[in-house]
Amino acid sequence: MSWIGLLLVGVGVTDxxxxxxxxxxxxEVLGSAAAVLLALAADLTGPGDLLALxxxxxxxxxxxxxxTWGLGQGPPWVPLVVLGSGLTVLLLVSGAAGPAGGLVATWLDGTSLTVLDDYDAxxxxxxxxxxxxxxxxxNVLVRLVLAATHTVNPARHGTPSDPGTRLKGGRLLGPMERLFIVCLxxxxQVTAASIVVAAKGLLRFPELQSRRDQERIHRLTEYFLVGxxxxxxxALAGLVLLG
Structure with missing residues:
Protein backbone atom coordinates (compact mmCIF):
# COMPACT_ATOMS: atom_id res chain seq x y z
CA MET A 1 0.00 0.00 0.00
CA SER A 2 3.06 2.24 -0.03
CA TRP A 3 2.31 3.45 -3.56
CA ILE A 4 -1.16 4.60 -2.51
CA GLY A 5 0.42 6.36 0.45
CA LEU A 6 2.76 8.22 -1.92
CA LEU A 7 -0.17 9.37 -4.05
CA LEU A 8 -2.19 10.54 -1.07
CA VAL A 9 0.82 12.40 0.36
CA GLY A 10 1.43 14.10 -2.98
CA VAL A 11 -2.20 15.16 -3.37
CA GLY A 12 -2.48 16.20 0.27
CA VAL A 13 0.63 18.38 0.14
CA THR A 14 -0.54 19.90 -3.15
CA ASP A 15 -3.84 21.06 -1.68
CA GLU A 28 1.52 20.35 -7.52
CA VAL A 29 5.27 20.67 -8.00
CA LEU A 30 5.80 20.66 -4.24
CA GLY A 31 3.31 17.81 -3.86
CA SER A 32 5.19 15.76 -6.44
CA ALA A 33 8.49 16.57 -4.71
CA ALA A 34 7.05 15.41 -1.37
CA ALA A 35 6.04 12.06 -2.92
CA VAL A 36 9.48 11.61 -4.48
CA LEU A 37 11.32 12.46 -1.26
CA LEU A 38 9.13 10.10 0.74
CA ALA A 39 9.75 7.30 -1.76
CA LEU A 40 13.51 7.83 -1.51
CA ALA A 41 13.32 7.97 2.30
CA ALA A 42 11.46 4.64 2.25
CA ASP A 43 14.06 3.12 -0.10
CA LEU A 44 11.47 2.49 -2.80
CA THR A 45 13.97 2.51 -5.66
CA GLY A 46 13.30 -0.77 -7.47
CA PRO A 47 12.27 -0.70 -11.15
CA GLY A 48 8.60 -1.26 -10.32
CA ASP A 49 8.69 1.32 -7.55
CA LEU A 50 10.24 3.94 -9.82
CA LEU A 51 7.63 3.25 -12.51
CA ALA A 52 4.87 3.61 -9.93
CA LEU A 53 6.48 6.80 -8.62
CA THR A 68 -8.05 24.61 -10.73
CA TRP A 69 -9.84 24.09 -14.03
CA GLY A 70 -12.74 22.10 -12.59
CA LEU A 71 -13.47 24.70 -9.92
CA GLY A 72 -13.26 27.44 -12.51
CA GLN A 73 -14.73 27.07 -15.98
CA GLY A 74 -14.15 23.36 -16.60
CA PRO A 75 -16.28 20.32 -15.68
CA PRO A 76 -15.80 19.50 -11.96
CA TRP A 77 -15.96 15.74 -12.54
CA VAL A 78 -12.63 15.69 -14.40
CA PRO A 79 -10.37 15.97 -11.30
CA LEU A 80 -12.57 13.41 -9.53
CA VAL A 81 -11.96 11.00 -12.41
CA VAL A 82 -8.22 11.76 -12.37
CA LEU A 83 -7.86 10.97 -8.67
CA GLY A 84 -10.27 8.04 -8.72
CA SER A 85 -8.54 6.47 -11.72
CA GLY A 86 -5.11 6.95 -10.16
CA LEU A 87 -6.19 5.30 -6.90
CA THR A 88 -7.87 2.43 -8.76
CA VAL A 89 -4.76 1.67 -10.83
CA LEU A 90 -2.51 1.73 -7.77
CA LEU A 91 -4.92 -0.48 -5.82
CA LEU A 92 -4.85 -3.04 -8.62
CA VAL A 93 -1.04 -3.16 -8.78
CA SER A 94 -0.26 -2.47 -5.12
CA GLY A 95 0.82 -6.06 -4.58
CA ALA A 96 3.84 -5.48 -6.81
CA ALA A 97 5.27 -2.76 -4.55
CA GLY A 98 8.60 -3.42 -2.94
CA PRO A 99 8.82 -3.44 0.87
CA ALA A 100 9.30 0.04 2.30
CA GLY A 101 12.23 0.56 4.60
CA GLY A 102 15.09 3.04 4.66
CA LEU A 103 14.85 6.10 6.85
CA VAL A 104 11.11 5.62 7.36
CA ALA A 105 11.62 2.18 8.91
CA THR A 106 14.55 3.47 10.97
CA TRP A 107 12.43 6.32 12.32
CA LEU A 108 9.59 3.94 13.20
CA ASP A 109 11.99 1.67 15.09
CA GLY A 110 13.29 4.58 17.15
CA THR A 111 10.10 6.57 17.72
CA SER A 112 8.55 6.77 21.16
CA LEU A 113 5.01 7.11 19.76
CA THR A 114 3.29 4.02 21.08
CA VAL A 115 0.40 4.38 18.62
CA LEU A 116 2.84 3.45 15.84
CA ASP A 117 4.17 0.32 17.54
CA ASP A 118 2.21 -2.00 15.24
CA TYR A 119 2.92 -0.02 12.07
CA ASP A 120 5.48 -1.01 9.47
CA ALA A 121 6.85 1.53 6.99
CA ASN A 139 -12.51 20.28 1.37
CA VAL A 140 -11.53 20.27 -2.32
CA LEU A 141 -13.29 16.93 -2.87
CA VAL A 142 -16.42 18.24 -1.17
CA ARG A 143 -16.44 21.35 -3.36
CA LEU A 144 -15.97 19.22 -6.48
CA VAL A 145 -18.85 16.92 -5.52
CA LEU A 146 -21.09 19.91 -4.76
CA ALA A 147 -20.24 21.43 -8.14
CA ALA A 148 -20.59 18.13 -10.02
CA THR A 149 -24.06 17.59 -8.53
CA HIS A 150 -25.00 21.22 -9.35
CA THR A 151 -25.58 21.90 -5.67
CA VAL A 152 -23.42 25.03 -5.95
CA ASN A 153 -22.00 27.12 -8.74
CA PRO A 154 -18.16 27.17 -8.50
CA ALA A 155 -18.10 30.64 -10.03
CA ARG A 156 -20.00 31.96 -6.99
CA HIS A 157 -17.61 30.48 -4.42
CA GLY A 158 -17.02 32.99 -1.65
CA THR A 159 -19.80 35.33 -2.81
CA PRO A 160 -23.01 36.15 -0.90
CA SER A 161 -24.90 33.68 -3.14
CA ASP A 162 -22.60 30.83 -2.11
CA PRO A 163 -24.42 28.71 0.54
CA GLY A 164 -21.07 28.07 2.20
CA THR A 165 -20.78 31.72 3.19
CA ARG A 166 -24.01 31.41 5.16
CA LEU A 167 -23.05 28.15 6.89
CA LYS A 168 -19.92 29.60 8.41
CA GLY A 169 -17.17 27.42 9.79
CA GLY A 170 -17.72 24.45 7.48
CA ARG A 171 -14.33 24.70 5.82
CA LEU A 172 -12.64 24.65 9.22
CA LEU A 173 -14.95 22.17 10.91
CA GLY A 174 -14.76 19.76 7.98
CA PRO A 175 -11.06 18.83 8.40
CA MET A 176 -11.43 18.68 12.19
CA GLU A 177 -14.47 16.43 11.87
CA ARG A 178 -12.80 14.10 9.34
CA LEU A 179 -9.64 13.79 11.45
CA PHE A 180 -11.75 13.09 14.52
CA ILE A 181 -13.70 10.36 12.71
CA VAL A 182 -10.51 8.73 11.38
CA CYS A 183 -8.85 8.79 14.80
CA LEU A 184 -11.94 7.35 16.49
CA GLN A 189 -14.59 3.67 18.56
CA VAL A 190 -16.91 3.50 15.56
CA THR A 191 -19.96 4.18 17.72
CA ALA A 192 -18.40 7.40 18.99
CA ALA A 193 -17.70 8.44 15.39
CA SER A 194 -21.38 7.93 14.51
CA ILE A 195 -22.34 10.15 17.46
CA VAL A 196 -20.16 12.92 16.00
CA VAL A 197 -21.98 12.59 12.70
CA ALA A 198 -25.39 12.79 14.39
CA ALA A 199 -24.34 15.74 16.57
CA LYS A 200 -23.33 17.79 13.54
CA GLY A 201 -26.83 17.50 12.09
CA LEU A 202 -28.46 18.49 15.38
CA LEU A 203 -26.19 21.50 15.81
CA ARG A 204 -26.78 22.74 12.26
CA PHE A 205 -30.55 22.20 12.27
CA PRO A 206 -31.52 25.47 14.04
CA GLU A 207 -29.31 27.47 11.66
CA LEU A 208 -30.87 25.78 8.63
CA GLN A 209 -34.39 26.46 9.87
CA SER A 210 -33.70 30.08 10.82
CA ARG A 211 -34.19 31.27 7.22
CA ARG A 212 -37.59 32.65 6.32
CA ASP A 213 -37.23 32.00 2.59
CA GLN A 214 -38.35 28.38 2.01
CA GLU A 215 -36.41 28.09 -1.25
CA ARG A 216 -33.25 29.24 0.52
CA ILE A 217 -33.89 26.73 3.32
CA HIS A 218 -34.13 23.91 0.78
CA ARG A 219 -30.96 25.09 -0.97
CA LEU A 220 -29.02 25.32 2.28
CA THR A 221 -30.30 21.93 3.44
CA GLU A 222 -29.24 20.30 0.17
CA TYR A 223 -25.85 21.97 0.42
CA PHE A 224 -25.43 20.77 4.00
CA LEU A 225 -26.50 17.18 3.31
CA VAL A 226 -24.50 16.66 0.12
CA GLY A 227 -21.43 18.38 1.54
CA ALA A 235 -12.97 9.97 6.22
CA LEU A 236 -14.58 6.55 5.82
CA ALA A 237 -12.60 5.85 2.64
CA GLY A 238 -9.43 6.58 4.60
CA LEU A 239 -10.48 4.10 7.28
CA VAL A 240 -11.20 1.46 4.63
CA LEU A 241 -7.73 1.89 3.15
CA LEU A 242 -6.12 1.62 6.57
CA GLY A 243 -8.26 -1.38 7.49
Missing part, protein backbone atom coordinates in the same frame (compact mmCIF):
# COMPACT_ATOMS: atom_id res chain seq x y z
CA UNK A 16 -2.27 22.24 1.58
CA UNK A 17 0.22 24.39 -0.32
CA UNK A 18 -2.53 25.77 -2.54
CA UNK A 19 -4.63 26.70 0.51
CA UNK A 20 -1.69 28.70 1.87
CA UNK A 21 -0.27 30.06 -1.39
CA UNK A 22 -2.61 29.76 -4.39
CA UNK A 23 -0.59 29.29 -7.57
CA UNK A 24 -0.99 27.62 -10.94
CA UNK A 25 2.06 25.34 -10.73
CA UNK A 26 3.85 25.56 -7.37
CA UNK A 27 1.44 23.42 -5.28
CA UNK A 54 6.46 8.27 -12.12
CA UNK A 55 2.76 7.44 -12.34
CA UNK A 56 2.14 9.04 -8.94
CA UNK A 57 3.90 12.24 -10.03
CA UNK A 58 1.83 12.34 -13.23
CA UNK A 59 -1.43 11.95 -11.28
CA UNK A 60 -0.43 14.61 -8.74
CA UNK A 61 0.44 17.09 -11.51
CA UNK A 62 -2.81 16.29 -13.34
CA UNK A 63 -4.79 16.65 -10.11
CA UNK A 64 -3.39 20.10 -9.39
CA UNK A 65 -4.14 21.37 -12.88
CA UNK A 66 -7.61 19.83 -13.26
CA UNK A 67 -8.80 20.99 -9.82
CA UNK A 122 4.22 0.73 4.34
CA UNK A 123 1.27 1.28 6.67
CA UNK A 124 2.86 4.35 8.25
CA UNK A 125 3.17 5.96 4.81
CA UNK A 126 -0.45 5.15 4.08
CA UNK A 127 -1.49 6.61 7.44
CA UNK A 128 0.38 9.83 6.68
CA UNK A 129 -1.32 10.10 3.31
CA UNK A 130 -4.78 9.43 4.74
CA UNK A 131 -4.33 12.07 7.45
CA UNK A 132 -3.08 14.66 4.96
CA UNK A 133 -6.06 14.06 2.68
CA UNK A 134 -8.46 14.79 5.54
CA UNK A 135 -7.21 18.39 5.58
CA UNK A 136 -7.41 20.60 2.48
CA UNK A 137 -7.97 17.76 0.00
CA UNK A 138 -11.16 16.75 1.80
CA UNK A 185 -12.20 4.67 13.81
CA UNK A 186 -8.54 3.69 14.22
CA UNK A 187 -9.10 3.48 17.96
CA UNK A 188 -12.03 1.12 17.39
CA UNK A 228 -21.61 16.50 4.85
CA UNK A 229 -22.02 13.08 3.26
CA UNK A 230 -19.18 13.76 0.83
CA UNK A 231 -16.98 14.86 3.74
CA UNK A 232 -17.85 11.76 5.80
CA UNK A 233 -17.11 9.52 2.81
CA UNK A 234 -13.60 10.97 2.60
Missing amino acids: LVFSVRPSRVLP AFVVAVVLAWGQTV DRAMLLLGVLLVQLSTG GLAG SFASWLV
